[in-house]
Amino acid sequence: MSSILITGAGGYVGQELAAELLRTSSPDTTVTITDVQAPPVPPSVASGDAASRLKTVAADLTSPQAVDELINESAPYETVFLLHGIMSSGSEANFDLGIKVNLDSTRYILDRLKATMPGVKVVFTSSLAVYGPTKPGFVISESNLPPVPLSSYGSQKLIIEILLNDYSRRGFLDGRAVRLPTVTVRAGKPTQAASSFVSDIIREPFHGKKAILPVAKDTPVWICSPYTIVKNILHARDVPKEAFGDSRSVNLPGLLITVQEMLDALEQIGGPEKRALVEEKYDADVDRIVQSWSPLFDSARARELGFADDIPLIENIKRFAGSLA
Amino acid sequence: MSSILITGAGGYVGQELAAELLRTSSPDTTVTITDVQAPPVPPSVASGDAASRLKTVAADLTSPQAVDELINESAPYETVFLLHGIMSSGSEANFDLGIKVNLDSTRYILDRLKATMPGVKVVFTSSLAVYGPTKPGFVISESNLPPVPLSSYGSQKLIIEILLNDYSRRGFLDGRAVRLPTVTVRAGKPTQAASSFVSDIIREPFHGKKAILPVAKDTPVWICSPYTIVKNILHARDVPKEAFGDSRSVNLPGLLITVQEMLDALEQIGGPEKRALVEEKYDADVDRIVQSWSPLFDSARARELGFADDIPLIENIKRFAGSLA
Incomplete structure (x- = not known):
């Protein structure tokens, strides 16, 4: 019996990830998907067995009470995928909303996980928007350039990475932050991402x-295709934690x-x-x-950790x- | 008439900074110094005029009410120096206390400043502990190495830097973060810093x-002497904001x-x-x-911005x- 949680699962990547998890995991694995509005059952999930292992929950994660209900010691998760967030243009247009969702709700979730299921595996989708512009021709790696975000979105993602890293170092959680290239082609509707x-x-x-x-x-x-993104988000869960070294953050290939x-x-x-x-x-x-x-970007670190090229x-x-x- | 606030002013650097501010600022400048316990009048401040321009306040900055009393629109500050914090060993030994003081109280202050005196100048004392270990012989600059703190103290300092940078970019505040070398010789008593x-x-x-x-x-x-540190913290206030470029963080010379x-x-x-x-x-x-x-460390950026060598x-x-x- 194992149990998985995906936040922001109403979004395109969350939906694809849920479908892939149901497709590839053992028959006793249940997947809880949540978003502000109850996420639909992903179209590719066949009714019957797979659908019966899927639990759909509407939850406003900016509400501590909603988080407490979703995350509690009586039903520990094996892995939590944190995908929810206000995207780049949205966070730039509405600072208060962006910081509430991208920073405060995520931090509250980390603290709740630390308190109720210490050591749980947490995969956080960050973004290459943690980096600002570079000199023409400069190839970014995880070790040669300090992230200086030029957006509130990138700042908030980076702050969660730092918390996740410190929480992992201290053993509160087992965090992994994957910085996503621009995902294309996303199904669904145009989003509030500048991309x-x-x-x-x-x-x-x-x-x-x-x-x-x-x-x-x-x-x-x-860019990166959704197929490779989903594959790599899943892979983030499977990398042995020792392999990350001092930082749990990885720039995904694109x-x-x-x-x-x-x-x-x-x-x-x-x-x-x-x-x-x-x-x-x-x-x-x-x-x-x-x-x-x-x-x-130079994807050497990601490749070394076993992430796939697009x-x-x-x-x-x-x-x-x-x-x- | 101008008014200055220093938090953590019971500490050695805060005391020296207050004395220097009183010594060098115009006769109509008042300096409010605060700490959990009311900070003493710095020994070097002569009684009389200088002392009469000094206001000493006991405030627990983890209490929003205390912050609200200290910071309100009826008495805007020209510059706020944020020096309070739980030091490195202290934050490592007591995670909850460290995060409450170093992250939460400081963030609350930034938000309160943004709300009550938007655009105010904020000088934040960060630390070179934002960096982890490097390869032997590697010389760190602000632009060649991503900070990956290996302490909760460094993580919390770095998070505030990121917020301060985003708040400055958006014009909420005019922030400057100076990363201090190990200050020696500090007067006073041994501290909870590992250094x-x-x-x-x-x-x-x-x-x-x-x-x-x-x-x-x-x-x-x-290391850096307290004389140079105080000089450079004051200088951080005087650098034209445009000179910082995309990042408000500077590694101070040592x-x-x-x-x-x-x-x-x-x-x-x-x-x-x-x-x-x-x-x-x-x-x-x-x-x-x-x-x-x-x-x-390579101090080229600090020198370019006019900071002094030790x-x-x-x-x-x-x-x-x-x-x-």
């Missing part, structure tokens, strides 16, 4: 809808591409009609946030298109 | 008392010396009787924390000895 367009420009045209490109076409982005390459791949797979649905409309606010992210862009978009069929 | 011995082995013998050396004599330390060099200087100035008062008694807990600090060790100890006469 939302990186999925929108593929997803919306495949649904026959227009998408806005708010940045220049030669903008480089560091692919360096330009927006133009994405548009080309869209046209190659979807045809010129789909490509024509992407409208260029510059947005200075979005561009400022996107420009503050570096697209150049699949090629064309393969990624083909899989997305195939999932719609 | 306490770096002052104890000089101060105690000059008072005719025994001191314990808990680490090996060839241990390198990165001197690289070994414990042996300190003992030699003690003997040179105080004679062999004073040197004989230092007893070597290894303490693994202290040594583990001290070994986790790197003693090699005086020579012999000069430092002479001044300390002279202050006792």
Whole structure:
């Protein structure tokens, strides 16, 4: 019998992660998925056995009482995946909401886990937005550049990483923080992430809808497919804790591409009609946030810890298109 | 009319800073000094005019009510110096107390300042304990090494730096974080800092008392005299905010010396009787924390921002000895 919790499980990555956990874990594993509104059963979860091992809970994690109900000593989790959060543009637009959700609720959860199930494994999805801009050509690794976030989102993610690291060092929890590249192609709807367009420009045209490109076409982005992201979030759980050394934070592998390459791949797979649905409309606010992210990363540490490299862009978009069929 | 607040002002650095502020500021400047117990009037503050501009307040800053009384819109400060905190060994021994004082109370103060006197200048004394150990010979700068603290103290200091940086970026406050080397010679009593011995082995013998050396004599330390520290904390206030760039954090200049060099200087100035008062008694807990600090720093950024280099060790100890006469 083992039990797993996923927060922010109404989001695209959370849904995919839940489905994958049900698909790959032992038949006595139950998965609790929670979000502000009760997350749906992921479409790929077959009814019957798998669905019966899934528990869906609506919980406002900014409420200590809601957290206390979800997390208590009578039903310890084996692993907790912390995926909830207000995304980058959202946290920049509403500071109070961002800090309440991204920092305070997450910290309260860490303290509650420490108190009720000490030593529990915690996988936290952080972001490469912990880094600010770099000198042109500089390739970031976990050990050569101090994270100086230029967004409240990145600041809040980084603070949780530091807490998770200290809690892990002291043995309160067994934390692992994975810094996600921009995930594309996300299914669902445009999000409040400044990087939302990186999925929108593929997803919306495949649904026959227009998408806005708010940045220049030669903008480089560091992306990862959802398939690889889910694989790597799961892998984060399985790395022996000793392997991390002094820091539990890892920059996940990604692919360096330009927006133009994405548009080309869209046209190659979807045809010129789909490509024509992407409208260029510059947005200075979005561009400022996107420009503050570096697209150049060295994934040596992640590879050493056994994380997977991403699949090629064309393969990624083909899989997305195939999932719609 | 201008008004200044210093927290943690019962501590040695706070006392020296208050005295220096009274000595150097305009005659209409008032200085409020606060600590858990009402801080004394610094010995070097002459009675009369200077003393009349000093306000001493006992306040438990972990109490929001106490902070609200100290900080309110009816009496805005021009600059707030945040020096209070539980030191390194103390925060390691009592996690809950450390996080309450070093993180929660300081964050509450930042929020209260943001609400009542937005844009106020805040000088925060952080620590080089934000860094963990480095490869032998590696010279740390603000831009070449991610801080990975190996103590709860360092973690909490780093978190406040990140908040201060984000608050400054957003214009909530005008923050400056100075990471202090080990301050020596501190007057007063041994403290709960793991680095306490770096002052104890000089101060105690000059008072005719025994001191314990808990680490090996060839241990390198990165120190700074209190004279230079006070000068640089004051300077942090005067740097134009634009000069900081994306990060408000600065590693203050220091001197690289070994414990042996300190003992030699003690003997040179105080004679062999004073040197004989230092007893070597290894303490693994202290040594583990001290070994986790790197003693090699590049002070280029601090110098560029106009911070001062330290005086020579012999000069430092002479001044300390002279202050006792």
